[in-house]
Amino acid sequence: IRSLTLATIGAVENAFGFIRNYFELRSENRILREQNLTLSEDLIRLREAKLENTRLRQLLALKERSPFTYVSATVVGKTMSLLQNTITIDAGESDGVRANMPIVTDAGLVGRVTSTSSHYAIGQILWNKDFRASAKVERGRVDGILQWEGGEYLSLKHVAKTLDVLVGDVVITSEYSTIYPPGIKIG
Numbered sequence: 001i002r003s004l005t006l007a008t009i010g011a012v013e014n015a016f017g018f019i020r021n022y023f024e025l026r027s028e029n030r031i032l033r034e035q036n037l038t039l040s041e042d043l044i045r046l047r048e049a050k051l052e053n054t055r056l057r058q059l060l061a062l063k064e065r066s067p068f069t070y071v072s073a074t075v076v077g078k079t080m081s082l083l084q085n086t087i088t089i090d091a092g093e094s095d096g097v098r099a100n101m102p103i104v105t106d107a108g109l110v111g112r113v114t115s116t117s118s119h120y121a122i123g124q125i126l127w128n129k130d131f132r133a134s135a136k137v138e139r140g141r142v143d144g145i146l147q148w149e150g151g152e153y154l155s156l157k158h159v160a161k162t163l164d165v166l167v168g169d170v171v172i173t174s175e176y177s178t179i180y181p182p183g184i185k186i187g
Contacts, residue, residue, distance in 0.1 A: 058106035068181065070104075071095050076120070083129040083150065087111070092119040100179050108185035109133070109173060126154055126186070134177040135186055140164035143174055146186060154187065 059072070073091035091097050093116050103110040103123045111125035124131055127148050135146040135156060142163045144156040159165060175182040 055106065071097055085125050085128045087123045087125055089121050089123060090119065092116045092121050094118045097121045102180045102184065104184055109180065112179055133180055134174045135171050136174040137165050138170040138172050140169065143176065
């Protein structure tokens with residue numbers, strides 16, 4: 001009788017055990033979804049921190065190589081209105097930023113400061129129809145004026161077609177500028 005009762009109870013528990021498992025799995029599934037969302041948010045924050053870390057390391061190397069004093073700033077706004085493209089940075093006069101100072105990153109020239117307030121500055125970027133910079137081709141030492149005429153690319157103007165300029169040459173700021181120090185990479 002004991003064996004028969006045990007087999008019957010076992011069969012009944014086995015048949016109806018899925019109900020209890022269903023509710024337990026549903027609860028566990030909800031908990032795992034919440035953990036997944038939390039981990040996804042953490043992953044996004046870690047990726048951003050990694051990118052920021054990479055940029056800061058590159059900037060530190062730039063700072064080590066340069067005789068200039070740099071002010072760290074973050075772009076807090078940008079205006080991309082056809083031909084008058086500007087950025088707003090979170091550094092201003094109280095940080096030592098003045099009009100006509102160059103704006104650079106570890107990748108090279110971004111533009112120049114056009115106006116400042118005590119804690120913010122507006123910068124005219126390379127892709128602005130009014131931007132001009134004295135530049136030269138690094139390899140051939142060919143001088144020209146860098147400007148943007150709309151579109152995807154910048155142009156190096158006032159360069160004779162007979163001069164030694166090749167696709168892939170690096171363009172840097174030249175020593176003829178009163179705003180930009182020589183040797184800043186442009187492209």
